[in-house]
Amino acid sequence: xxxxxxxxxxxxxxxxxxxxxxxxxxxxxxxxxxxxxxxxxxxxxxxxxxxxxxxxxxxxxxxxxxxxxxxxxxxxxxxxxxxxxxxxxxxxxxxxxxxxxxxxxxxxxxxxxxxxxxxxxxxxxxxxxxxxxxxxxxxxxxxxxxxxxxxxxxxxxxxxxxxxxxxxxxxxxxxxxxxxxxxxxxxxxxxxx
Amino acid sequence: xxxxxxxxxxxxxxxxxxxxxxxxxxxxxxxxxxxxxxxxxxxxxxxxxxxxxxxxxxxxxxxxxxxxxxxxxxxxxxxxxxxxxxxxxxxxxxxxxxxxxxxxxxxxxxxxxxxxxxxxxxxxxxxxxxxxxxxxxxxxxxxxxxxxxxxxxxxxxxxxxxxxxxxxxxxxxxxxxxxxxxxxxxxxxxxxxxxxxxxxxxxxxxxxxxxxxxxxxxxxxxxxxxxxxxxxxxxxxxxxxxxxxxxxxxxxxxxxxxxxxxxxxxxxxxxxxxxxxxxxxxxxxxxxxxxxxxxxxxxxxxxxxxxxxxxxxxxxxxxxxxxxxxxxxxxxxxxxxxxxxxxxxxxxxxxxxxxxxxxxxxxxxxxxxxxxxxxxxxxxxxxxxxxxxxxxxxxxxxxxxxxxxxxxxxxxxxxxxxxxxxxxxxxxxxxxxxxxxxxxxxxxxxxxxxxxxxxxxxxxxxxxxxxxxxxxxxxxxxxxxxxxxxxxxxxxxxxxxxxxxxxxxxxxx
Numbered sequence: 001x002x003x004x005x006x007x008x009x010x011x012x013x014x015x016x017x018x019x020x021x022x023x024x025x026x027x028x029x030x031x032x033x034x035x036x037x038x039x040x041x042x043x044x045x046x047x048x049x050x051x052x053x054x055x056x057x058x059x060x061x062x063x064x065x066x067x068x069x070x071x072x073x074x075x076x077x078x079x080x081x082x083x084x085x086x087x088x089x090x091x092x093x094x095x096x097x098x099x100x101x102x103x104x105x106x107x108x109x110x111x112x113x114x115x116x117x118x119x120x121x122x123x124x125x126x127x128x129x130x131x132x133x134x135x136x137x138x139x140x141x142x143x144x145x146x147x148x149x150x151x152x153x154x155x156x157x158x159x160x161x162x163x164x165x166x167x168x169x170x171x172x173x174x175x176x177x178x179x180x181x182x183x184x185x186x187x188x189x190x191x192x193x
Numbered sequence: 194x195x196x197x198x199x200x201x202x203x204x205x206x207x208x209x210x211x212x213x214x215x216x217x218x219x220x221x222x223x224x225x226x227x228x229x230x231x232x233x234x235x236x237x238x239x240x241x242x243x244x245x246x247x248x249x250x251x252x253x254x255x256x257x258x259x260x261x262x263x264x265x266x267x268x269x270x271x272x273x274x275x276x277x278x279x280x281x282x283x284x285x286x287x288x289x290x291x292x293x294x295x296x297x298x299x300x301x302x303x304x305x306x307x308x309x310x311x312x313x314x315x316x317x318x319x320x321x322x323x324x325x326x327x328x329x330x331x332x333x334x335x336x337x338x339x340x341x342x343x344x345x346x347x348x349x350x351x352x353x354x355x356x357x358x359x360x361x362x363x364x365x366x367x368x369x370x371x372x373x374x375x376x377x378x379x380x381x382x383x384x385x386x387x388x389x390x391x392x393x394x395x396x397x398x399x400x401x402x403x404x405x406x407x408x409x410x411x412x413x414x415x416x417x418x419x420x421x422x423x424x425x426x427x428x429x430x431x432x433x434x435x436x437x438x439x440x441x442x443x444x445x446x447x448x449x450x451x452x453x454x455x456x457x458x459x460x461x462x463x464x465x466x467x468x469x470x471x472x473x474x475x476x477x478x479x480x481x482x483x484x485x486x487x488x489x490x491x492x493x494x495x496x497x498x499x500x501x502x503x504x505x506x507x508x509x510x511x512x513x514x515x516x517x518x519x520x521x522x523x524x525x526x527x528x529x530x531x532x533x534x535x536x537x538x539x540x541x542x543x544x545x546x547x548x549x550x551x552x553x554x555x556x557x558x559x560x561x562x563x564x565x566x567x568x569x570x571x572x573x574x575x576x577x578x579x580x581x582x583x584x585x586x587x588x589x590x591x592x593x594x595x596x597x598x599x600x601x602x603x604x605x606x607x608x609x610x611x612x613x614x615x616x617x618x619x620x621x622x623x624x625x626x627x628x629x630x631x632x633x634x635x636x637x638x639x640x641x642x643x644x645x646x647x648x649x650x651x652x653x654x655x656x657x658x659x660x661x662x663x664x665x666x667x668x669x670x671x672x673x674x675x676x677x678x679x680x681x682x683x684x685x686x687x688x689x690x691x692x693x694x695x696x697x698x699x700x701x702x
Contacts, residue, residue: 039260039275069275073322073364124326128345132357153260153276 030179031082031137032057032172033075034067035089041154042098042147045161045168046088049145052169053088053176062180075125076134084179085137086172091144098148099164101171106140141175143168234660234686235490236643237693242650245691247643248490249636249664261622266295266593266613269622270384273609277626282315282371282383283602284609286457289384291598291609294477295617296386296589303582304388310574311374311383312457312600317408317567318367319603320519320560323668324415325360331662332423332557352418363411366404373397388586395581402575408568409533416537416561423558424544433554434545437645438663441466441508441551442634443498443515446522447601448473453530454522454566456601462525463498465510468549471498476599479608483625486633495633496625506637514637517605517630518667519559524549529562531569537562553638553666560603593617602627604668631667638663647688650696657684657699 034050037043047067054065066078079085091102102108106123129136145168148158232249239245254276264272270288274281286308293300300308323329326345334347342350349357374391375383382390393401423429432438445463449455452462461479463471474482484499497503501513508514515521529535541558542548574580598609605627612621628635642660646653661684688697 037275039272040254073326073361074368076361077365077368124344124346128349128357131346131349132354132361151255153254153256 029082030063030084030086030176031079032063032065032086032088032176033078034065035069035075035087036067037069037150039153039155041149041152042157042161043090043150044155044157045090045145045147045164048157048161048165049088049143049168049172052165053172056169056173057176060180063176073125073128076129079126079137080129080134082137084139085141086175086179087140087142088168088172089142089144090147090150092147092150096146098146098158098160099167100146101164101168102142102144102146103171104142104144106142108142139179143171143175232664232684234639234643234657234684236647236686236688238647238650238688238690238696240691242648242690244640244644244647247640248488249639249660250490250493257624258622261611261619264619266292266596266611266617266619267386269609269611269619271382273624280315280319280602280604282312283600283607285384286312287598287600287602287607287609289386289598290458290476290600291596291611292384292386293596294598295593295596295611295613297591298387298587298589300388301584301587303392303579304585304587306574306577306580307374307389307391307393307585308384309457310571310580311371311389313567313570313574314367314370314404314408316456316603317412317564317571318364320564320567321360321363321411321415323603324419324557324561324564325356327665327668329419329557331665332419332429332554351422356418359411363404363408366407370401370404385586386589390586392583392585393581398575398581402572405568405571405575409565409572412561412564412568413533415564416558419558419561433552437641437659438553438638438666439551440516440553440634440637440641441510442512442637443471444521444524444549445515445517445606445630446525447599447606448526449530451530452527454526454528454563455530456563456567458600461599461606463515464525464549466508466512466549466551467510468524472500476608477597479597479599479610483608485625485629493632494629495636496630497633506633506640508637514633515630516634516667517601517627518556518603519563520550520553520556521605522601523559523562529566531566531573533569534562534566537565553634553663556666556668604628605630628667635664635667638667650690652688652697652699657686660684660686 032050032053034046034048034053036046036048038047047069050065050067057063057065064082068074068078093102096102106126126136126140145161145164148160234247234249236247237245257276261269261272269291270285273284273288277284289308325333325348330343330345330348333351334343338347345357371383374389374393376390384390423433443463443465445461447455447459448462449459460473460475461482462473463482465471472482482499483496484503485494485496486503487494496515498513498515501511504511504513506514523529523538523541529538541555541562542550545552545555592615593613594615595612596610600607606625607627608623608625610621610623611619613619639660642663643656646656646659684700686699687695688699690696
């Protein structure tokens with residue numbers, strides 16, 4: 001069995017005294033959280049994915065599905081108290097074709113916090129929550145979908161997104177299934193690399 | 194799979210992806226370029242290798258005007274509040290005031306007070322966020338500290354966990370207040386033409402009063418901390434007052450009838466770099482005083498004082514460039530509207546050598562002074578007996594035609610302007626966001642930073658860092674509603690020699 005994607009510990013604090021981490025609320029629950037903006041063309045993808053996921057997991061008490069258009073600190077309110085977090089969001093790396101689903105863990109999220117001109121990134125939020133002694137998810141997985149145009153106002157996504165939508169939904173559902181099936185969280189899928 | 198097969202597959206895959214990307218990517222043509230999620234800085238050197246010009250472009254929202262066409266004007270507060278993920282309430286309020294003007298309806302007094310209450314609460318929260326999470330860490334932790342520490346976690350290390358907890362909990366309580374009036378829905382419906390949608394139940398009054406009281410205390414504590422850490426440190430003071438971060442432009446801010454700072458309503462006042470009033474106008478007259486200028490190297494439209502004409506990116510007593518945001522508001526006013534904030538204001542100018550203050554980084558301190566006013570205003574309104582009056586709306590009866598609504602967003606003056614047909618459907622919608630008002634000054638800051646750090650063709654270490662710091666002091670809005678990870682603005686700088694050949698490329702983030 002692959003060493004699982006380890007429950008992420010907050011980075012060793014550089015300054016000051018470490019916070020005493022309160023034990024996580026033993027909810028054992030999974031949160032699927034979609035981030036996006038449904039009037040910014042491709043930025044709606046995160047929301048569209050989780051809406052479909054919500055339809056498919058309806059009735060499953062172990063999974064909560066939420067969506068939000070907020071950013072930064074607002075995310076804290078959503079994720080406190082869950083043991084597993086699956087985030088679905090858009091990303092623009094320019095290094096993959098639009099529609100590609102990047103499968104990321106916290107370690108992948110931008111090596112350098114603090115470089116935020118306007119909003120707190122996902123990684124910083126998680127770090128902050130841990131630092132403040134809030135019950136943060138042990139296991140975090142981020143599905144970031146490469147987008148083509150998140151800057152133009154519009155309520156229709158580009159075609160690359162519509163193609164990516166069902167694939168991303170399946171990936172999320174697979175992650176949910178793994179997380180509910182066994183306590184040890186999913187191993188990273190083996191890749192050709 | 195065999196190694197060789199694997200490699201062939203991977204290579205083929207890479208080529209296919211690259212070909213796909215080539216096909217999709219819009220080619221950039223000098224000097225206008227198409228941004229894709231990052232800030233782009235183009236620096237042109239002269240023959241000696243010194244900086245001749247520097248231009249900065251950021252991703253911006255497109256298609257707003259087209260998107261709004263035909264929509265009911267009453268949807269605009271909800272639509273525009275979705276454009277900005279960090280200051281939705283500012284857009285919501287500007288749009289609501291625009292609707293008041295569109296229907297020529299005056300909100301009821303209780304309705305207006307509730308709007309002011311919510312708006313000041315929002316200003317408080319947003320400023321606190323900026324101080325502790327966004328711009329503040331540069332100071333509180335120190336600009337020379339490694340980037341990994343220049344964030345809220347580093348701040349907490351410096352000021353303690355209790356501070357961090359207070360920011361979070363204050364924020365949560367303010368959000369509850371806003372949700373109380375707007376509904377716990379994804380798109381709160383707070384502002385309506387002629388008032389607001391919900392009155393304040395007297396039973397709920399005391400918990401909000403508690404919040405206001407705590408907020409005043411929290412803001413004052415924040416100021417003490419910042420003063421200690423920033424003004425108590427001679428290196429910071431040197432940086433704040435350094436020439437690289439100083440510009441002598443005009444300043445614009447909203448003021449009440451006594452020329453005191455007001456975030457929600459009033460006239461717009463502009464002073465020049467010596468503090469002399471240049472003009473003061475009602476929001477509805479903005480077109481006579483503010484004009485937009487287009488440069489060939491940017492999509493952004495730079496605003497300037499119309500009556501002075503466009504004079505280029507210049508400073509001094511004759512410049513037509515103005516800036517907005519906390520420092521500008523303090524400079525453009527004759528004082529703060531509440532006592533504790535006023536005391537802080539007086540001390541601020543005393544420490545920094547008189548009015549107006551031209552140091553961009555002083556925005557961080559001005560911001561905290563505004564926090565104090567926001568909290569005191571909340572307290573004042575919550576102790577006003579009219580705040581629980583149920584008459585919170587006056588239904589409009591006029592036929593709509595044209596409206597202009599202006600507020601002071603945390604980052605500066607925000608204009609909304611709509612025209613509709615007689616059914617109230619949008620035929621024209623225009624917005625000037627806070628950052629647009631600052632765009633010219635930001636361009637000057639970037640150029641100044643570049644000029645200071647590139648000499649004889651040599652790029653000093655930390656160029657992008659310094660540029661980013663200058664840029665961040667304005668806390669700019671950058672098509673900011675997109676969630677696209679990584680959640681920050683990567684910067685890409687390209688340096689060209691005098692023959693326009695690319696000599697160096699620097700990336701950050």
